[in-house]
Amino acid sequence: MTRNANIRDEARQVDVRPPAVILCEPQLGENIGTAARAMANFGLTDLRIVNPRDGWPSEKARAAASRADHVIDKVQVFDSVEAAIADLTFVFATTARSREVPKPVRGPDEAAQKSVSLGVNGLATGYLFGRERWGLNNDEVALADEIVTLPVDPDFASLNIAQAVLVCAYEWRKTATGGALPFRLSPEENPPASKDDVVRFFEHLESALDGVTFFRPVERRPHMVRTLRNIFQKAELTDQEVRALRGVVAALEKRQTRPRKDEETGEA
Amino acid sequence: MTRNANIRDEARQVDVRPPAVILCEPQLGENIGTAARAMANFGLTDLRIVNPRDGWPSEKARAAASRADHVIDKVQVFDSVEAAIADLTFVFATTARSREVPKPVRGPDEAAQKSVSLGVNGLATGYLFGRERWGLNNDEVALADEIVTLPVDPDFASLNIAQAVLVCAYEWRKTATGGALPFRLSPEENPPASKDDVVRFFEHLESALDGVTFFRPVERRPHMVRTLRNIFQKAELTDQEVRALRGVVAALEKRQTRPRKDEETGEA
Known part of the structure; x- marks a missing residue:
């Protein structure tokens, strides 16, 4: 028990x-x-x-x-x-x-x-x-x-x-019990991210990708942006996950500007 | 297997x-x-x-x-x-x-x-x-x-x-499988009784009970008839079950008219 x-x-x-x-x-x-x-x-x-x-x-x-x-x-x-x-x-x-x-x-x-x-x-x-x-x-x-x-x-x-x-x-x-499970994904412990935070993450990611001219040809940019946004929308991100993703993007941005040998093989 | x-x-x-x-x-x-x-x-x-x-x-x-x-x-x-x-x-x-x-x-x-x-x-x-x-x-x-x-x-x-x-x-x-069970109550093997057969059984039972003046006082007869009919309606009788019940009523009727010592204690 x-x-x-x-x-x-x-x-x-x-x-x-x-x-x-x-x-x-x-x-x-x-x-x-x-x-x-x-x-x-x-x-x-x-x-x-x-x-x-x-x-x-x-x-x-x-x-x-x-x-x-x-x-x-x-x-x-x-x-x-x-x-x-x-x-x-x-x-x-x-x-x-x-x-x-x-x-x-x-x-x-x-x-x-x-x-x-x-x-x-x-x-x-x-x-x-x-x-x-x-x-x-x-x-x-x-x-x-x-x-x-x-x-x-x-x-x-x-x-x-x-x-x-x-x-x-x-x-x-x-x-x-109406199918009650002993535990569920708890919105209190894992609050879903606000749309504002999600969109700011999108913009952060897209601006980082602009910085490395990822979107080529440029007329494809809107389509590729939608593709990326849809990926993360499906994940139903939590607050904490959006913060983690922004950290990832920031770290990758940094790496692009100051590459170090021991990071060359990593995937962050 | x-x-x-x-x-x-x-x-x-x-x-x-x-x-x-x-x-x-x-x-x-x-x-x-x-x-x-x-x-x-x-x-x-x-x-x-x-x-x-x-x-x-x-x-x-x-x-x-x-x-x-x-x-x-x-x-x-x-x-x-x-x-x-x-x-x-x-x-x-x-x-x-x-x-x-x-x-x-x-x-x-x-x-x-x-x-x-x-x-x-x-x-x-x-x-x-x-x-x-x-x-x-x-x-x-x-x-x-x-x-x-x-x-x-x-x-x-x-x-x-x-x-x-x-x-x-x-x-x-x-x-x-949509909840398919290996077997169910089969309407082919156990065909449900037609309403005609069910009603004829009701009438047979009620006439047998009239014969022994079961319905007393007589003004209660309609209510008691409905009570009995509802009992058997709930049972969703099959063809074969209606025949069995009619046999039971016939046997009990017979007993009333020609009582025999060895049947006195039985319940048919």
């Missing part, structure tokens, strides 16, 4: 009830742990396990969770899927292959929208994940409201449980 | 040049392998490694790739990031923490849009991933056009390389 004062508030604040993750008869404690780690990265904490093969608690799960102890500590174990989802109001069954069931099939992004739209009202949703080898059976899928599957390459579909949990959890948090 | 005739064409067909994934000085072969597996799930095949600590080829990488041999076989090894990205036109640097660089910071979804918009024109893009322990250094970030970071919970940010690759690859494929 790294706290960082520079983190944007909207990336931290989530006023939406996160979904539960229900693992159905997982075989390996390691998979439970990596699922918990995937959840924790995106703010999910409610992990439920139905009949874990190797029992519970699991030291392998805790080790694989990589410090997601707050998820592991709260794990609930159930002896049936019905019991594990009893308090939820909307359940997604994740499956990697088509089922013979006439139930809506959603992508993780669509599922996240549904989960968040219920979660903003405090309603509890959940994602059901199947066994390592053969997923969920049809009776378990029948307990769910909708099916979730991932937009994988059909010719190489080989996601493990924690990877499927990761993508669902990622989409949930992205939707719940 | 499981080929399935039921897979939808739009989930298979991707006419966009996929991005390269560049791993910078990875320590563990296992992480290279799990990154390759993550890529393969979403149709990425161009994996490049800069100075892998334990050399290349790596049997650990191949084992962890879980059948993504087509990615492992094509891996290219470089001795600098500059060489690894030389043929690309747009590069994202993935970082988990804010940098002191005035460079745009994107989510994986925004990065995917950029990569796809270049990739539809056949232009090569790439995602640069850093070392297990401390990511990319600032010189490496300076080689990239933009920064990508994931919308993790800032209070528990602990994604490994393969997890970050997975989310970026997922967003890329989702964008490139």
Whole structure:
């Protein structure tokens, strides 16, 4: 847990009830742990396990969770899927292959929208994940409201449980926070240059280039000036970057008037 | 590789040049392998490694790739990031923490849009991933056009390389295919019921309920009928489901007229 004062508030604040993750008869404690780690990265904490093969608690799960102890500590174990989802109001069954069931099939992004739209009202949703080898059976899928599957390459579909949990959890948090990232390019720390400063830099550069008769033939000057200005406009320069560029031009101007041997090969 | 005739064409067909994934000085072969597996799930095949600590080829990488041999076989090894990205036109640097660089910071979804918009024109893009322990250094970030970071919970940010690759690859494929899933609820296999059939089922149910004087008091009948009809409207019934429901009503009607002892406790 790294706290960082520079983190944007909207990336931290989530006023939406996160979904539960229900693992159905997982075989390996390691998979439970990596699922918990995937959840924790995106703010999910409610992990439920139905009949874990190797029992519970699991030291392998805790080790694989990589410090997601707050998820592991709260794990609930159930002896049936019905019991594990009893308090939820909307359940997604994740499956990697088509089922013979006439139930809506959603992508993780669509599922996240549904989960968040219920979660903003405090309603509890959940994602059901199947066994390592053969997923969920049809009776378990029948307990769910909708099916979730991932937009994988059909010719190489080989996601493990924690990877499927990761993508669902990622989409949930992205939707719940409106895509808020922990950090962005900050206009406070990197104020964009004013147009006045940018134009003065342009004029400085162009006058330096005039000094070395760079613009030849002279009737091409307007076109070449526009080319150069467009290059720097695209860079969306900051205050500090304009100062750096003016320093570069000044240094090159100086070099032209007082060449020194050890600068001959440099590019400033 | 499981080929399935039921897979939808739009989930298979991707006419966009996929991005390269560049791993910078990875320590563990296992992480290279799990990154390759993550890529393969979403149709990425161009994996490049800069100075892998334990050399290349790596049997650990191949084992962890879980059948993504087509990615492992094509891996290219470089001795600098500059060489690894030389043929690309747009590069994202993935970082988990804010940098002191005035460079745009994107989510994986925004990065995917950029990569796809270049990739539809056949232009090569790439995602640069850093070392297990401390990511990319600032010189490496300076080689990239933009920064990508994931919308993790800032209070528990602990994604490994393969997890970050997975989310970026997922967003890329989702964008490139317009969110096409390998399967959806198929209207051909599960044709929705016609309104005529649905209304006839309603009338059948309501007449059966009239037969047992279910609607009491009778002035409440219109309201109760609407309640029942709304329930079944929400279910978006298929042809086959309407037939099943009519069978249920018929069976219950029969039971009312000819009760048998062994049916007394059943709920049909």
